[in-house]
Amino acid sequence: MPVTRSLPDPRAPNRVVPVLAGLALVLVWSLDFGRIQPNRIVPGTGHGLVSALGWGGAALISLALGGSLLLSILPVRRRYPCLLVLITVLLAALPQLLVVFAARQLPEGAPYARTVIGAGFWCLLFLLSLMVVEVLGRLRARYGVPLLLLALIAASWLVLLRGDGLDSLSLLREYQAQPGKFEQALWTHLALAFGAVAISAVLAFALALRMIRSPGWQRPILGAVSFLQTIPSLAVFGLLIAPLGALASAFPVLQALGVRGIGWAPALLALVAYSLLPMVRNTFVALTDIPEHLTDAARGMGMTERQVFFQLKLPLAMPVIIEGLRITTIQAIGLTAVAALIGAGGFGDFIFQGLGQAAMDLVLLGALPTIALALLADALLTMLAASLRPTPARA
Amino acid sequence: MIELKNVTRRFGDTVAVDGIDLAIETGEVCVLVGSSGCGKSTTLRMINRLLPHSSGEIRVDGKDITTLNPERLRLNMGYVIQGTGLFPHWTVARNIALVPRLLKWPQARVDARVRELMTLLDLDPDTYANKYPAQLSGGQAQRVGVARALAADPNILLMDEPFGALDAITRENLQLEMLRIQRQVRKTTVFVTHDIDEALKLATRIAVMDQGRIVQHDTPENILRHPASEFVENLVGKQDRGLKLMSLRPVRELMTAHARPRPATPGADALGEDDSLREALSVMLCRNLTQLPVCNGRGEETGVIARERIIRDGV
Structure with a gap:
């Protein structure tokens, strides 16, 4: 049988999935699946897999994990589609397990009692996600399939979270304790992060063009944006309080706009300052790295400088510019959480409140969506960059 | 028609092109040949104003190119x-x-022209039209480059070492292709190369350049027969000039033609009418033959060529 090195034989056993599935099996049996807390602060009691879900549930999970383990080793036809379906169903059904757990273990007549997601569940979620990523990679799935899967899983989670079965979940308790605040935090977070990225993208583009037009500007501009990057983020937030406060009291117009020493204005400024370096550097490098023989040919064929820029340089630079945009966006989403310290709002509010009240569930209510946002932005921008590559990947 | 009059190009203190005069007639292939750094590419790039000339005058069809819009000028010049x-x-x-x-x-009109050119350059439009350059071989990519230069039917073709990066076989194929296309479209062509054999094969006239000056501007035959200086003599090769001269003449010129074409003997060695005397002699020496049949494009035998004749009249 001829050996092909470029394409691994789809019938060869997979090495990654069995390791992940085996690890998941071990962890889900050895760690607490969930906990029941009598109220917000008291740690409460942990429940293992059997105690949480009963023998039936435990057997079902073990079977599914064992099944994917076997599917990935045994010489099976259509191994990866089968695995994909199995793991997706498992992922989509995860919240249902929490419903079962709550129904089995939550004490009656204890209005403050809550269910808390345990380490076993988190590990299961994490390892299953890794398995999906591995299987999707093996299938060489196009953008549509991962998006569809994500939508399916997210929809099933949303439906279950909105239903009654999970009311006792600690995260939802925290969510319901401050109605409307979560959504407000989401919008503030998005507005700050994406506002900063948008502003810095425009600024960076202008700066990069300036540097290309007049090379004398390269050192000062790159030096300045690199310097901005080296100041610790907390220090920037702090440093901006005094000048912005002074500005606002000097110009009442600014005050009317909501510019103060604390709040969104210093946060946005600091985020823009941080976003500049990756954006400027990527935009500049992308636009100057166009091979000379291409611009030479373009000019020699009679293109004007404008046509060379818009038809040749910009399209070729786009994937690298988007890569800069991706790094910047992820960084801005994370930093926006810190900006809550100077009263900018966003998910950071929950994190710092939770830390102050020693309520880990509240911390998670802020941290989990921040992570989800960052992952989502990363995935979407990676796909965008890939779709803009000049030559199709399956060339 | 392209005329360069006393054209000089300086880069700082160094003189890349030193007061050259050159006239390229309409429809001819002028090959600029010389070692690297002799100013041949600089000369080419001054014609389409990718480089401005420091002094002197360049005229295209009688018009001073500095009076023309550079983009309009280049749109009428294919560039490879x-x-x-x-x-x-x-x-x-x-x-x-x-x-x-x-x-x-x-x-x-664009679509029709693209198909026409791809066919002219022996690229199947249905197979290649939607491929990306990264999916082509070097030779195919350069064919596309030539097609792109010919696309709007410019009067002038500027080619800067177009086949320099290709392997010998592909280069040879593209040179033949280029001769065939040139017979069809007759573009005024300026072709830069450092390969004297390529120059001898393609040129109507060759301009040999050295240190920014044109040392000789003449037909390939005259360059071989009467090299103007030691430099040109070395460039064309002192020892094998005779063979190179033979490679300029087709077999057709010295063959003894039959009264009418007759069917070719199957399996026998045969030459084409357009093969060079040099190839004919080489085959005969290799096979130890005194004469060879010559066939036309349709595979009919149209004459024979004798070894004695080539040796007596070939050069």
């Missing part, structure tokens, strides 16, 4: 370079359509 310069984010068809689209031709 060594690295092909194909846009990697555009398909083959879109690359070829570059200049017609800059000239705002209607889409139907």
Whole structure:
């Protein structure tokens, strides 16, 4: 049988999935699946897999994990589609397990009692996600399939979270304790992060063009944006309080706009300052790295400088510019959480409140969506960059 | 017609091109040949104003090029370079359509022209039109480069070492292709190369350059027979000039033609009418033959060529 090195034989056993599935099996049996807390602060009691879900549930999970383990080793036809379906169903059904757990273990007549997601569940979620990523990679799935899967899983989670079965979940308790605040935090977070990225993208583009037009500007501009990057983020937030406060009291117009020493204005400024370096550097490098023989040919064929820029340089630079945009966006989403310290709002509010009240569930209510946002932005921008590559990947 | 009068180009203190005069007649292939750094590429790039000349005058069809808009000037000059310069984010068809689209031709005319050119350059439109440059071999990519240069039917073709990066066999094929196309379209061509054999094969006239000056500007035959200086003599090769002269003449010129074409003997060695005397002699020496049949394009035997004749009259 001829050996092909470029394409691994789809019938060869997979090495990654069995390791992940085996690890998941071990962890889900050895760690607490969930906990029941009598109220917000008291740690409460942990429940293992059997105690949480009963023998039936435990057997079902073990079977599914064992099944994917076997599917990935045994010489099976259509191994990866089968695995994909199995793991997706498992992922989509995860919240249902929490419903079962709550129904089995939550004490009656204890209005403050809550269910808390345990380490076993988190590990299961994490390892299953890794398995999906591995299987999707093996299938060489196009953008549509991962998006569809994500939508399916997210929809099933949303439906279950909105239903009654999970009311006792600690995260939802925290969510319901401050109605409307979560959504407000989401919008503030998005507005700050994406506002900063948008502003810095425009600024960076202008700066990069300036540097290309007049090379004398390269050192000062790159030096300045690199310097901005080296100041610790907390220090920037702090440093901006005094000048912005002074500005606002000097110009009442600014005050009317909501510019103060604390709040969104210093946060946005600091985020823009941080976003500049990756954006400027990527935009500049992308636009100057166009091979000379291409611009030479373009000019020699009679293109004007404008046509060379818009038809040749910009399209070729786009994937690298988007890569800069991706790094910047992820960084801005994370930093926006810190900006809550100077009263900018966003998910950071929950994190710092939770830390102050020693309520880990509240911390998670802020941290989990921040992570989800960052992952989502990363995935979407990676796909965008890939779709803009000049030559199709399956060339 | 392209005329250069006392054209000089300086880069700082160094003189890259030193007061050259050169006239390229309409429809001829002028090959600029010389070692690297002799100013041949600089000369070419001054003709389409990619480089401004420091002094002197360049006229294209009688007009001083500094009075023309540089983009308009270049749109009427096909430009082929060594690295092909194909846009990697555009398909083959879109690359070829570059200049017609800059000239705002209607889409139907552009499409028809792209197909026509791909066929002319022996690239199947259905197979290659939607491929990207990265999916082509070096020779195919350079064919696309030539097609792109010919797309809007310019009067002038500028070629800067177009086949320099290709392997010997592909280069030879493209040179033959280029001769065939030139017979069909008759472009005024300026061709830069450092390969004297390529120059001898393609040129109507060759301009030999050395240190920014033109040391000889003449037909390939005269360059071989009467090299103007030691430098040219070394360039064309002192010892094998006789063979090189033979490679300039086709077999047709010295063969003894039959009264009428007759069917070729199957399986026997035969030459084409357009093969050079040098190839004919080489085959005969190799096979130890005193004469060889000559066939035309349809495979009919039209005459024979004798070894004695080549040796007596070949040079």
